Amino acid sequence: MDAYALHLAMAALVGASVVAVSAYYMHRKTLSQLLDFARAVERDRDRGRGTAPGDEDDGLGRAALRHGQYGYRRKGPGYYRRGGGSASLPDVMTAVEVDEEDEAMAEEDVAMLKRPSPLMNGAFFTGAAAAEEEKRGLPIPAGLPRLQTVPEGNKKYVQTITDKIAGHANRAISPKSPVASASASAFESQEGSDEDDNMANDAKLDDAYLHTNGHLGENGKSLFQDLPDHIAGNGDPKSLTASSMIRSHSVSGDLHGVPPDPVAADILRKEPEQETFVRLKITPNEIPSPDEVEVYKIIQKCLELRERYVFREEVAPWEKEVITDPSTPKPNPNPFAYMLEQKTDHAFHMVDGVVHVYASKDSKDRLFPVADATTFFTDLHYILRVIALGNTRTLCHQRLDLLEQKFNLHLMLNADREFLAQKSAPHRDLYNVRKVDTHVHHSACMNQKHLLRFIKSKLRKEPDEVVIFRDGTYMTLKEVFESLDLTGYDLNVDLLDVHADKSTFHRFDKFNLKYNPCGQSRLREIFLKQDNLIQGRFLAELTKQVFSDLTASKYQMAEYRISIYGRKQSEWDQLASWIVNNELYSENVVWLIQIPRLYNVYKEMGIVTSFQNLLDNIFLPLFEVTVDPDSHPQLHVFLKQVVGLDLVDDESKPERRPTKHMPTPEQWTNVFNPAFSYYAYYCYANLYTLNKLRESKGMTTIKFRPHSGEAGDIDHLAATFLCANNIAHGINLRKSPVLQYLYYLSQIGLAMSPLSNNSLFLDYHRNPFPVFFRRGLNVSLSTDDPLQIHLTKEPLVEEYSIAASVWKLSSCDLCEIARNSVYQSGFSHALKSHWIGKNYYKRGPDGNDIHKTNVPHIRVEFREMIWRDEMQLVYLGKPIVPEEVDK
Numbered sequence: 001m002d003a004y005a006l007h008l009a010m011a012a013l014v015g016a017s018v019v020a021v022s023a024y025y026m027h028r029k030t031l032s033q034l035l036d037f038a039r040a041v042e043r044d045r046d047r048g049r050g051t052a053p054g055d056e057d058d059g060l061g062r063a064a065l066r067h068g069q070y071g072y073r074r075k076g077p078g079y080y081r082r083g084g085g086s087a088s089l090p091d092v093m094t095a096v097e098v099d100e101e102d103e104a105m106a107e108e109d110v111a112m113l114k115r116p117s118p119l120m121n122g123a124f125f126t127g128a129a130a131a132e133e134e135k136r137g138l139p140i141p142a143g144l145p146r147l148q149t150v151p152e153g154n155k156k157y158v159q160t161i162t163d164k165i166a167g168h169a170n171r172a173i174s175p176k177s178p179v180a181s182a183s184a185s186a187f188e189s190q191e192g193s194d195e196d197d198n199m200a201n202d203a204k205l206d207d208a209y210l211h212t213n214g215h216l217g218e219n220g221k222s223l224f225q226d227l228p229d230h231i232a233g234n235g236d237p238k239s240l241t242a243s244s245m246i247r248s249h250s251v252s253g254d255l256h257g258v259p260p261d262p263v264a265a266d267i268l269r270k271e272p273e274q275e276t277f278v279r280l281k282i283t284p285n286e287i288p289s290p291d292e293v294e295v296y297k298i299i300q301k302c303l304e305l306r307e308r309y310v311f312r313e314e315v316a317p318w319e320k321e322v323i324t325d326p327s328t329p330k331p332n333p334n335p336f337a338y339m340l341e342q343k344t345d346h347a348f349h350m351v352d353g354v355v356h357v358y359a360s361k362d363s364k365d366r367l368f369p370v371a372d373a374t375t376f377f378t379d380l381h382y383i384l385r386v387i388a389l390g391n392t393r394t395l396c397h398q399r400l401d402l403l404e405q406k407f408n409l410h411l412m413l414n415a416d417r418e419f420l421a422q423k424s425a426p427h428r429d430l431y432n433v434r435k436v437d438t439h440v441h442h443s444a445c446m447n448q449k450h451l452l453r454f455i456k457s458k459l460r461k462e463p464d465e466v467v468i469f470r471d472g473t474y475m476t477l478k479e480v481f482e483s484l485d486l487t488g489y490d491l492n493v494d495l496l497d498v499h500a501d502k503s504t505f506h507r508f509d510k511f512n513l514k515y516n517p518c519g520q521s522r523l524r525e526i527f528l529k530q531d532n533l534i535q536g537r538f539l540a541e542l543t544k545q546v547f548s549d550l551t552a553s554k555y556q557m558a559e560y561r562i563s564i565y566g567r568k569q570s571e572w573d574q575l576a577s578w579i580v581n582n583e584l585y586s587e588n589v590v591w592l593i594q595i596p597r598l599y600n601v602y603k604e605m606g607i608v609t610s611f612q613n614l615l616d617n618i619f620l621p622l623f624e625v626t627v628d629p630d631s632h633p634q635l636h637v638f639l640k641q642v643v644g645l646d647l648v649d650d651e652s653k654p655e656r657r658p659t660k661h662m663p664t665p666e667q668w669t670n671v672f673n674p675a676f677s678y679y680a681y682y683c684y685a686n687l688y689t690l691n692k693l694r695e696s697k698g699m700t701t702i703k704f705r706p707h708s709g710e711a712g713d714i715d716h717l718a719a720t721f722l723c724a725n726n727i728a729h730g731i732n733l734r735k736s737p738v739l740q741y742l743y744y745l746s747q748i749g750l751a752m753s754p755l756s757n758n759s760l761f762l763d764y765h766r767n768p769f770p771v772f773f774r775r776g777l778n779v780s781l782s783t784d785d786p787l788q789i790h791l792t793k794e795p796l797v798e799e800y801s802i803a804a805s806v807w808k809l810s811s812c813d814l815c816e817i818a819r820n821s822v823y824q825s826g827f828s829h830a831l832k833s834h835w836i837g838k839n840y841y842k843r844g845p846d847g848n849d850i851h852k853t854n855v856p857h858i859r860v861e862f863r864e865m866i867w868r869d870e871m872q873l874v875y876l877g878k879p880i881v882p883e884e885v886d887k
């Protein structure tokens with residue numbers, strides 16, 4: 001019988017047109033107002049003035065207004081009265097309930113007017129149901145709020161027996177239920193008003209509400225009508241019959257008692273700090289064998305060698321600048337303002353390829369000494385010997401394997417907890433955690449479609465601009481395109497042909513040629529160079545567009561690498577003035593300088609006579625401006641935004657391994673290009689000295705962050721292990737377990753670009769990124785060359801997206817990678833504090849702020865714990881582990 005009524009009600013509902021229902025609603029509204037009025041009069045008579053409910057006091061107009069809104073509710077109590085009421089429902093209870101609601105409502109009549117939807121639904125149901133029920137003379141539920149008055153014992157009952165039903169019901173009337181809110185405006189008005197005022201009632205509901213996983217779909221309707229069975233019998237649980245239980249369960253499609261998932265609200269109420277964590281207590285082989293002890297001692301020595309070389313600031317940024325203001329750091333209003341800074345008496349000159357600095361011209365004491373070339377190459381050879389030792393390789397391989405397995409086990413035990421912790425971090429998700437593109441070349445920072453659009457628009461708007469001097473004549477943009485037999489209409493991305501394709505695999509030379517739009521070096525010169533006839537105006541405009549895209553994305557940052565070739569000393573001033581004059585500045589961007597390793601090319605062209613020339617051109621201006629900022633004011637201003645120095649070129653070219661005693665740069669006059677490690681040492685040594693000098697003068701420093709291990713010999717990675725702060729690529733670490741283990745222990749940052757590797761040196765599915773990540777190497781994802789590689793407007797997100805899909809990285813993994821990228825980047829202490837938490841410089845979970853990074857403490861603690869265990873082992877129980885991250 002019940003089921004039949006239910007079906008009828010549903011049929012009535014579905015069948016009735018909107019017009020019919022609203023007509024009915026209007027009718028009911030009037031009717032209920034009348035009824036209510038009658039009821040009020042009746043109640044007055046019954047109880048006398050002393051017990052008059054609150055709503056009468058408000059005056060009729062407002063009461064009528066509310067009744068119009070809450071017609072169906074009013075109908076409830078009225079109905080009871082009319083039908084004689086239920087024996088189990090004393091009148092007092094209803095009256096009290098009405099009063100409570102009225103008080104709550106009185107506060108925001110206007111808001112009420114705007115929130116028809118959830119109640120409207122109810123009105124429809126009860127309206128239609130009322131018609132049906134009226135025929136049968138059965139009581140109709142007075143709407144769901146009455147559930148709130150269920151006594152404690154009964155509430156429990158409702159909760160345990162009718163989990164889902166109660167859940168549906170409560171959610172249906174809950175003002176926050178998204179299903180119930182038909183329109184955004186209704187939703188908004190609810191957020192503002194209802195929730196606070198009805199909090200007391202909601203609080204009572206919590207238990208039942210939170211233990212449900214019900215979704216209010218089509219079933220919601222029938223569940224509304226199931227309610228009478230439980231609610232009408234408020235005081236009498238027995239009224240819930242077996243048949244109605246089965247029916248209601250079958251409605252929600254769950255007969256098997258699957259434990260409900262926690263609902264979102266439940267998760268949100270949980271403090272992320274209370275994350276629980278299944279800790280791994282696996283320490284196989286705690287006591288190393290004598291052979292292993294030998295290996296660990298060797299590894300210790302390697303780590304100590306690195307510590308001796310790599311540049312770190314004396315005073316950490318977080319000691320220099322304590323951030324007390326938690327708000328967003330104010331953007332620099334005038335990043336190009338030059339403040340006159342005092343010249344110091346420092347004297348400097350090159351000695352065997354390395355700048356020596358003295359306190360004054362007359363001083364003989366060298367300041368800031370750095371290891372000489374012979375020492376460096378000796379140590380490099382030591383590392384190279386170590387990484388070739390059989391027993392070292394075996395042990396490192398085993399350790400790395402174990403690290404990977406530990407991570408897998410951690411995921412198996414804790415992945416759900418991590419996900420729960422992420423859910424409980426309000427507001428933050430993968431999209432609004434900060435990600436830094438740690439490795440991207442400026443000349444390829446726009447995507448191909450962007451470049452194409454830009455070229456077309458220039459051809460349309462500035463066809464008569466004289467843009468190039470070629471073959472003895474000045475040419476306008478239009479003439480250039482005529483000389484190429486091209487029109488703006490012809491141009492498309494395919495013709496532009498800047499994208500890497502299968503012809504570039506293992507062909508760095510061909511990849512480089514892709515920088516030429518339409519295969520034409522003249523187009524590259526016009527659009528992608530800053531030292532051309534139009535003084536790089538087009539490239540500056542393009543760059544600004546890229547900057548504004550970044551600013552719009554808000555959570556994406558980039559470190560653009562821009563070239564200094566070392567052909568002449570004036571390059572620095574030229575670059576700086578290009579940046580300053582075009583006001584190329586964004587809060588989302590810092591710069592790195594990349595030095596192409598092209599000595600042999602310049603030598604052949606007769607631009608330089610020795611390697612020393614190259615070093616002079618690169619480093620002397622930097623020392624000049626540091627000693628006397630007034631000598632190159634623009635460069636001085638620009639250097640404040642330069643955070644790193646890079647070495648770039650095709651690593652796969654064959655080269656000779658340097659010996660311990662190499663010719664000095666002055667002696668290097670042959671036409672051959674020096675080896676990677678030769679470049680690396682001289683760049684490192686001069687940069688180290690420069691940084692020491694800059695630091696002593698309170699200036700910003702520049703980290704050594706070269707390309708290394710993209711291809712070629714393993715020496716590159718050995719050299720950068722000794723002297724680089726972090727590196728780009730590093731995929732060749734997969735070939736050397738010892739170096740990989742050393743990079744892990746030192747936590748050297750790897751800015752990896754699997755999509756770029758896929759175009760050049762290594763198929764995507766063979767990329768070691770996921771393995772490195774699992775083992776706990778400090779990896780980030782970067783784009784390298786969006787112009788040649790990426791297809792979308794957000795290349796960094798594209799990189800994350802493909803990695804996530806192919807390697808099945810979880811949201812937690814991606815957020816951890818994003819967090820790594822901020823650590824690896826050269827952005828200021830203030831920005832890092834703002835982006836990833838004010839204690840970011842502390843190691844382990846203390847330094848993590850899940851509200852900013854969306855990385856669960858569980859994950860950070862796991863990484864820290866495993867790393868400490870490993871250090872413990874390597875240092876044979878006596879590790880020196882700092883409390884703070886590397887400066």
Ligand SMILES: [Zn+2]
Pocket residue numbers: 439441707728784
């Ligand atoms: Zn690169």
